[in-house]
Amino acid sequence: MKTKKHTKVMRYEIIKPLDSTWEVFGQVLRQVQYETRHALNKSIQLSWEWQGFSAEYKRQSDHYPNLKEITNYTNLQGYAYNTLKHEFPSLYRGNFSQTVKRATDKWNSDRGEILRGERSIPNFKKDIPIDVVAAAFKEGKEQNLRIRKILSSEEYNNETGKRIQGYTVKVNLISDSYKKELGRNSTAFEMLIKVGDNTQKAIIERLIEGKYNIAASQILYQKGKGSGKKGKWFLNLSYSFEKEDVTLNPDLIMGIDMGIVHPIYIAFSDSYARYHINKGEINRFRNQIEKRKKELLHQGTYCGEGRKGHGIQARIKPIEVISDKIANFRKLCNHRYSKFVVDIAVKHGCGTIQMEDLQGISKDDVFYKNWSYFDLQEKIAYKAKESGIKVIKVNPRYTSQRCSQCGNIDSENRVNQADFLCTACGFKALADYNAARNISTRNIEKIIDKAVGKEIIDVVDLEYGNIS
């Protein structure tokens, strides 16, 4: 199976340094941040100067200069690194190298727009993140960024004498000379990080187990919100992992039925797998809102000075707020549902999604009143497209009356809203599942047209409005 490399970032708060005080550590971080910022700006400046030289050279000799011939370096990164390496005495070499890379990468990606005058030259401001490289800087050396777990029985804090428990990150931050200046034994600092939730924990555990790899990361400062609030330092931990690269097969079709019993029911053309979304959540929310609406209307009639004092406008407002709430909730739900749907399609390798063409259905229909199905469909179509999945809208005629097992179409097939029972073969299933299976069938419209005959369709088409 082919795999693809994914890189992601998770942010962890730095609780405290373990081999230093906050006073020293904070000072080190600020110094490193200061030099990192200037290293970034200097690298950009060098790139810009090379650009100017290059253009001038072209004017005089009719061809561009060769970086290697002139500077002895094959790329801007190497050139900038070697030109600037003595100017930043506090930085750990590996991190400095990563910082230079960050600047020259930025330069290379922005260069075209800068030269066309569409973008200004990058200028790195205060509070920029500090680069911490993950790999060993020199071959044979220990990994630069290391994570470990401390059990409560293992270690004590030198200062407080209290037990330390949790996850730590140890990373080289400073140069040898800065180390000596500080009277330290190591260029590395070890810090306790806050692992707040299960996702954060799972990532750390996988990194320790070696299932994930640590990638070049960053330490950053975030100002405290509100006056007098102290800022905090965070680690933006980058990690990479291999994931199966699912290839989508256009012949595998996922069918989506949107119904009253289940807002969404999913079936597949090639298997009996099924998924659905329950209505409970939507109903609970709707009931809550209805109740609140009634209360507010009641208040509007009877409340004294407060709200009434401001006239009719003031009285209407809270109900409008409620309407906004409903709209927001629908948006949020539809966003979540559409992601759920498309994720499943990708997981199953479906290159095609078929769903009902709701064009013929009136907006006064129960369908529409109950939930914004059109909006949901749009969101699904949009996300599917992003994932490279084709979306086909199919006419839903007879998809609830047709037996997905034997193809028998009979209005007697449906026992009730929820259950389906075939009069020909005895196939029994949830009505929504049966419909979803039909919708997942390749060329379902043609199959149904053929089965019922075109003339009949037009007659029954009129009746369709009554059925749903």
Ligand SMILES: [Zn+2]
């Ligand atoms: Zn049947």
